[in-house]
Amino acid sequence: MGEVLGPLREGTPRQTGPYEVLARLGAGGMGEVFLARDTSQDGIFVAVKTVRRDVAGDPAFRDRFRREIRVAGLVSSPHAAAPVGGDADAEVPWLATAYVPGPSLSQAVRRGGALPVATVRAVGAGVALALADLHAAGVLHRDLKPGNVMLSVDGPRLIDFGIARSNTATTMTATGVMVGTPAFMSPEHVAGARRVTAASDVFCLGSLLCYAATGEDPFGDGPLAAVLYRVSQAEADLERVPEELRELVSACLSLDPADRPTPERLAELLGADAGRRFPWPEGVRDHIGEYGTELAQLVASGGPLLEVAPVTGPVVTPAVPGLHSVPTLGPVSAPAAPAPRRRRGRILAAALALVVAAGGLGTYLLWPESEAKEPKAPPQAAPPAAPRIAGVDDRGLADASGVVPQNASQRPAGWKPWQAKLSAPAHGCSAGEKALVCRMTDGRYEALDPASGKRLWGAKVDSETPPESYMSERVVYFVARDSTRPTVHHGNVVLVTGRKLQVRDARTGAVRWEKPALGPQYMWDTRPLVGDGVVFAATEVADDFSSDQVALTAYSLADGKELWTKGLTNSVISNAERRAYEPVAYAKGIVYALSQGGLVAYDGKTGTLLGEADPAARECLDIKVLGGSGYCTSYDRTRNAKVQLHALDARTLAARASAPSPLTSVAPAAVGPTAVVTASGKEVAVLDPRTGRTLVSHPVKAAPAGLDQAVSSPLLAGDQVVYADFSSLYTVRLGADGKPAGLKVTPVPGAPGARAAEEYRVPGFGEVVSKQVRAPEVLPVGGIAYIVYDKGAVASVELPE
Template sequence: MEPLQRGDPERVGPYRLLGRLGAGGMGVVYLGRSRAGRAVAVKVVRRSFAGDARYAERFRREVAAARRVTGTFTAPVLDADPDAVPPWLVIAYLPGLSLREAVLAFGPLPAASVRPLAAGVAEALAAIHRAGVVHRDLKPGNVMLTAGGPRVIDFGVARPEDAVTITRTGAHIGTPGFMAPEQLRGDRAGPAADVFAMGATLAYAATGTEPFGAGAPRSRDLRAMTARADLDAITEPWLREVVGACLRAEPADRPSAVEVLEMVGEDIPSLFAAGWFPAPIADEIERRAADTSAVTEVPVEQLHAATAPPDATRPGGRRAFLLGAGAVAGALAVGGAGLRAWPSGGPRTPGFPGPSPAPEPSERWTRRVADALPKIKAADGVVLASGAIDDGGERSTVGAIDSRTGSILWDRYGGLSGLLHGGVAYLSLGGALGAVRARTGQDLWHYETPSGESPALEMAIVGSVLCYGSDPVAGLDLADRRRGWKSEIVGEVVLLAADGLLIALSTEAMIGMDPRTGRSRWTRPIDDGNDPVGADGLVFSWDRFGTLHAVRTDSGALAWKREHLTGFSMQAGGGRVYAEGRDGEVLALETRTGRPVWSRTVARLQDDPAAQATACCLSGATLYVACANENLYALDVADGRVQWSYRAGATARIAPVSADGLVFVGMEDGRVRALAPPP
């Protein structure tokens, strides 16, 4: 629990607020106390939604529907005032931990625990559906494990239509990896969609991994829509049958919640005792229940003092802080808002870095180069930054910065992108290509591309040929600046130079091309490949399902592939390829075989589609990882240990760049920042 912040109310209706449990897109959730001393969760809607008449009406309608749900294994709505400004509702407070918290901390549940869990969740869904309500966002974070059995929370309460935005056309309510195909298509989501989500939730409980993998929301969606669930780790026949039936692509083919109860069977332990939990989870539930009782019995004035920031100079200050902070740690997640921290001494996810090691990097300089996030490259004392500037009419710009001082060396308005090679900056200038001395900005040459061609954003230098464009791709001889060839490739193209070849990734295939003639040497089908890197005679690329392909540059043969990763960013070198395995997890694989070497979880990003990914940069013995939790991590490539971390701010998961002993990060507000790693 966190203390109340400035501007938070001390009372909502008849409920006294004791502290913050969390905040989500719809509102803030507080721990409250009724006049009779009962602990409750008070959810207050953000004022930005409260002023929307259509939203207010929907909130009123769906609160009424949620009040009709009276199932044993749900969290009932106790009170609400949809006409208040802002609106609020009160839900029974459930001391315990979410299923996701339990799995992250203690590992997958044994089969003997999954069966009663399945019965409790199915019974809760049956009650919700009988009341005419569809949950629409069932997931491990919305299943609470309590002393009174599993409880399904956050059902049917109004939330804005764009509460969860997926990286595809349209917006849907739900969480990637747990949404049914009909939800992803934008069709009506009925009770069968909840059953689909229940199947994915049970698979997660039994294996510790989501059946449609992790990472980029688009990849999860495509796996779900094409029924590419990975159930190999489920060994219990009854559970595999239940999960498989729930995850059928067509809603009509799935069982109802009542039918799932029948499939689970009647030979299950009582859900109203903690005996069916593994011992560590039962102990944690008991501890949290005791802490909840303690905090609600403490006078409010003392509780505020206990949760205030500790005074390091006052004897006992840290102890007082820990007692207050640990009182309600991690107890409830409502409406997407939940406490993520364990109390001091509690369990941690293996590999989670915890507090930042000292010392931290020092900031050398910060330079604003654009109005939005810039893309950066660096070499030979120059940082090349490209971005957009709104000076009455938005324009693009490419500029060079002195890496040591941060001073602007030169810029070119109208530039779209560029690359550094041999002390020269090669620029894409809309309908032209240009070469500029990287340090001085001296123009070396200018080439107008023929009609129908455009350098666009893609360029690669292979030998003495500058390859550029996207549908078509062309080659320009750097010796005489004459175009040597043009090749029509369908769809948007990504270019990479690797082992003397031009690697072109289209929406359909990876193509190895002769850079002098443009002729294809080989073709490897890959569905919407992206983010290629080359090393050790191989080219690595994601497909749209998040499968990592390792392709031999000499023949185009597939060396190996690894499924169910994120499909976002990677780096390769020194016999390893570094990619994101799950949300916030960096995975090191052998380049030749794809076998794992180590993994390191740098952040917990679950259930947040807007913040799922890391972007990395390999520099010598260090892998720099920009994470969506706004931190930059420096990992030792030998074993993934965190050497240092830095609060970089919103970098939108753009990979950092390292050169000249410094690390450069692009900021969301258009700035470039230079960091000097600690010695």
């Protein structure tokens, strides 16, 4: 015992930021890494990297560490250890990431030898997908080696972005200074830090694959200068690499970076398949299981793992027993010095779940094909945690599919159900971990704290157009013209007001940067999009105010640098062609926009045109992206507004095989892998995407006579259909096959209830939007539903389990 978790030395701080330090995981040149527990969320464990005090006294180092925290915050990948916090200005600077209960690839190979080909393929595919996510966020890893790949029960996790940097940042290493680990460098590393590119990470991945498949470094050993020379010439010894992997590894180790495959292509070649159980050999499964076992024993001890000084007399049990005082998992129900019963029970349950998931106690519950060492079949292990989402609005995520994964770790610390009131009627909101932000009908913005509902900040209208007016085809709608819906993206809020695209701090509202942009062009549902470190917005071509020409422009989220711009319209737009020409969805590196000729798809990083909508789908105004397909709806206005659903290739927008006939005539609110959800003023229905058959239909609750209400657009929040009216939250749980259970009705405290309609039309002039009865919005994040009503009432409730 103790191979995994080390005891805390005397004098080690027991608290770092919001985390209780439990045990020592390791040390490096700059400091130590500890296992810690989130004191605000039971069962959440993190790895906290701290910096030595003598190093922390160097202001230049703090600047570098601050950059490391910022770069880590850009990373969002299910294949990398998620960053959860950091503070470069603390007395002892620290950075926390999700704890991965398992050994590193280096530890696993040293202990058990080379991995089977199937495992090498799966590990390589997982790391390649992690690199794809990093590169899409504008981040280079620059130190990809076996020690920075952790092995969890469901696959590898990339860690340690200590020398990673944003590819838009100024390099912080001098020319000629090498960064990385010599045996796992690329030729560009040897040439100098400024030469390192995304292709350099792929070269390092090739070396890692060679190591995993052979147990040896690809460039041999010997004097450092000799190793570096072989790296610089890409002279790798691949003789022992299995033949079925040799060509692929060789491609990664090409001397010319242009000849190396991209991470996305590499994942395809390796056969990435998230649907299969991870093919760990038994020895690695045992190794992973040991981590879960030690964690459970530590939690069972009721305190941190402490270093016990040697004694010459009788052994005295420490006041807070450590790991060594709990030699087996058997007596965990009766440890000495227990923590408070309810809280400790939840933590122990979470730790035991890790043991179960990781194969502790010798029973591999995630691999039922293995021979169990216990006679009784245990319950099936829980699936891996859902990915963390950047933010959600009425369409769901940036892909507009309406599918919103729910990850419990995104629940705000200290959250309790709350109610609040905005200062004006709400007119489009977005929510994330950091803030709930709403635009109001007068064009102002207000941000609320997701944990408490308290007001964080407000932003006034900055517009040349008088407030409360919006001209659209001879009808004046009384709503602020120049303010778009906000988009919350992690710690940022992106919006357009007064013809200025702004990126604001989600917690303070401070403007980080702004650029010229167009506000709502046709109606007021427009919003900027954010994906993989890039902001997409509608802009005016060449500042020609006499022209109606609209463009799509991409900016770096980090600093506002313009990356590319593409025209969406010609200079002349007839009234019949007026549309909201703007970005409408983003998924897997592709941004979709509405142009004068219909939907178009661009590469998000380069602006390369990938495809234009099939002619049959030319009338589609938006798109929902799911996997390799995009779904859009067109209306034949000449025949009673007939609806037609089109299935398009997500990359080229070419027509795909048509959906089952019942689906071709619906306008879906959400499109998931096992369910399509539709909504009307009369019912919300769940359809089978394979057959088009209606699985269940629930009528919308009618308002009492003389009163009005509306129903929100439904979303697929985790495994539930979620929507709300003016009194209640409605949820329908879906099974793994999409089969729906019954409707659950949860009253919403503070909901306004149905109300008498106001006169919102101004005869012969227009409409006052703030007086209309408009649908609420449901924004689900981390198992919490934020419900915003049209008059400004806001409620935060827990989604039913």
